[in-house]
Structure formats: C-alpha cells, structure tokens
Amino acid sequence: MARIAYFGPEGTFTEQAARILAPDGELVPFETIPQALAAVRAGTTDGACVPVENSVEGVVPATLDGLADREPLIAFAEALLPVHFSVLTRPDTEQIHTVASHPHALAQVRLWLEEHLPGARPVASSSTAAAAVAVQAGEYDAAVTAPVAAEHYPLKVLATEVADVRDARTRFLLVRKPEHPLPEPTGADRTSVVAAAANRTGALAELLTELAVRGINLTRLDARPSKGNFGEYRFFFDFEGHVAEPRIGDALAALRRRCRNVRFLGSHPRADGVRATIEPLADNHDFTDAAAWVAAVRKGELA
Numbered sequence: 001m002a003r004i005a006y007f008g009p010e011g012t013f014t015e016q017a018a019r020i021l022a023p024d025g026e027l028v029p030f031e032t033i034p035q036a037l038a039a040v041r042a043g044t045t046d047g048a049c050v051p052v053e054n055s056v057e058g059v060v061p062a063t064l065d066g067l068a069d070r071e072p073l074i075a076f077a078e079a080l081l082p083v084h085f086s087v088l089t090r091p092d093t094e095q096i097h098t099v100a101s102h103p104h105a106l107a108q109v110r111l112w113l114e115e116h117l118p119g120a121r122p123v124a125s126s127s128t129a130a131a132a133v134a135v136q137a138g139e140y141d142a143a144v145t146a147p148v149a150a151e152h153y154p155l156k157v158l159a160t161e162v163a164d165v166r167d168a169r170t171r172f173l174l175v176r177k178p179e180h181p182l183p184e185p186t187g188a189d190r191t192s193v194v195a196a197a198a199n200r201t202g203a204l205a206e207l208l209t210e211l212a213v214r215g216i217n218l219t220r221l222d223a224r225p226s227k228g229n230f231g232e233y234r235f236f237f238d239f240e241g242h243v244a245e246p247r248i249g250d251a252l253a254a255l256r257r258r259c260r261n262v263r264f265l266g267s268h269p270r271a272d273g274v275r276a277t278i279e280p281l282a283d284n285h286d287f288t289d290a291a292a293w294v295a296a297v298r299k300g301e302l303a
C-alpha cells in the first residue's frame, strides 16, 4: 500500500483531498507543507498531498516554493474541494476572545468573524486542524476548521457553512518523485512549469508569447521571489494540455530554449474535467503535419 504524506494533522482539508487522490493509501500527517514534501524526497513516503491554490486567497506559497526548490517533484494528480468552514470551541467556553486558523482560512471568513464574533482576535495557526488541537489544549477559544475536524476533536460546533464567498474551492496536488510514469493524456489536462525568467526587458513576455503563438491557454500565472537578488522572480505557469502532446512538447522546448532555468512540475488530468481550448491551426495534427513537412523538405521531398 502506498504511503502518502499530507499536510495535517488529522482533519485538515488536505486530508480529505488525500483520501480522494489516494483512496487505498496509508495517510501520514505532517505538521507543515515542507515536511510533507521532504518525506517524499527522503523516500519515507511514496507521495505527498498538498494544497496549491484557493479560489479566494490565491496560491499557497509554501507549496510553490517547495516544488521549485531542492530535488524535483512532479504533480501526478489533482483534486478540487469545496471550501466552507465550521467554527469549533470547547464545550464549556462562554466568551470568545481568540479565533485560530490557517491564514488562508482566516482570510476566507473575515467578514463572518466581524459580524458574529466582533472583538475576537484572529490568530494564525499552521493548519485549520492545528487550530482545533490548540483550542482543545486551551490555547485559544475558537478554531475555524474543515467540517470533518469536528469528527476528530472533542469540540463543540458553534457554526457551520461559514464562508464569506460562496462556492470557494481549493485545489490540491498529489506529488511524487519524477521516476514514476506520467498519467496518460486525457484531453482535459494541466501542465505546470516554473521558470526563472532573466531580469531584462521583455523576458516574461517572451515566455508568454511562446505559449500564445501555439494557442495554449494559461490557467494560472504566479510570481514568487527567487530569494536570491532582490527584485528577481520565478514564474509559475499552469496551462492546458499534456507534455505528451506535440503542441505542448513544442511549447516546452521553446520555453527551455528561452530560459535554461525552467523546471517541469507535471502534466495530469484536471479535476474539473475542462477540456483544452484548441485554437484554429494549433491542434496536435497541425504540429505533427508541420514537423513532417520540415522533415520532407530536408530530404528534398518537396510537395
């Protein structure tokens, strides 16, 4: 049975995602995202499930940095979970002075807290479930958690379905070492890369143009500091398509030609099943046909 590290402790949204992505796996909680990724790199686990992107608060920086640094890891699958929260307290709590949760969660319930618990001080915890643990230990008065946390911790449910934005969602990745075979293309796939574009005029625009001229639709673009020189950034690109497709292979080769410091982060089916947009004259047949024409030209077989 595969051992899968996840961003825990028990009762996080990430644990729910890990159950979807590795239903037969032995799930092993880690307190932080870097620790979960380190477990895969060390070979202690076969994979790790980590959050990558929330529809309200954006990317999860620890995951992006954790995939760009150190030995390569590849995203083999993703899951998309609806995100609304429960607020948990100890059964005997009467006054709520402090409310703990993961910063992404606090940001998604700010208005609710202002309205229902005015004056309560928000406190950041390492995860939503870690906040529940801290409330149980008496460190804080309330925790904003995933609904399943109420099944793991002996706390009172003060409120459910808490969310400032309806239909919020978080996307999670299952990452493994690169030696595993990639999932087959499905027509509804996502490819991810990170590139340290040169610090000069137009460098990012050149990379984007390589995708645009091949009719490839971006699904996300984020910048994170390179952590070296101030003002230098790494760019994380997610786009439609799979590395096994000629049009995507062609684009990746072009990115690599423009930027030696590009890392492939995976090609896998999209959890929402949205099929790739194929622009006129930019489907896989157009790419193979053009390559075949050049090969014929080289052989002197002009037609």
Ligand SMILES: O=C(O)C(=O)C[C@]1(C(=O)O)C=C[C@@H](O)C=C1
Residues within 6 Å of the ligand: 007, 011, 012, 013, 014, 015, 051, 054, 060, 083, 102, 104, 105, 126, 127, 128, 129, 146, 170
């Ligand atoms: O703390 C958790 O329960 C997590 O799984 C992390 C996380 C996140 O990183 O955004 C996942 C979903 C919610 O948006 C809030 C927190």
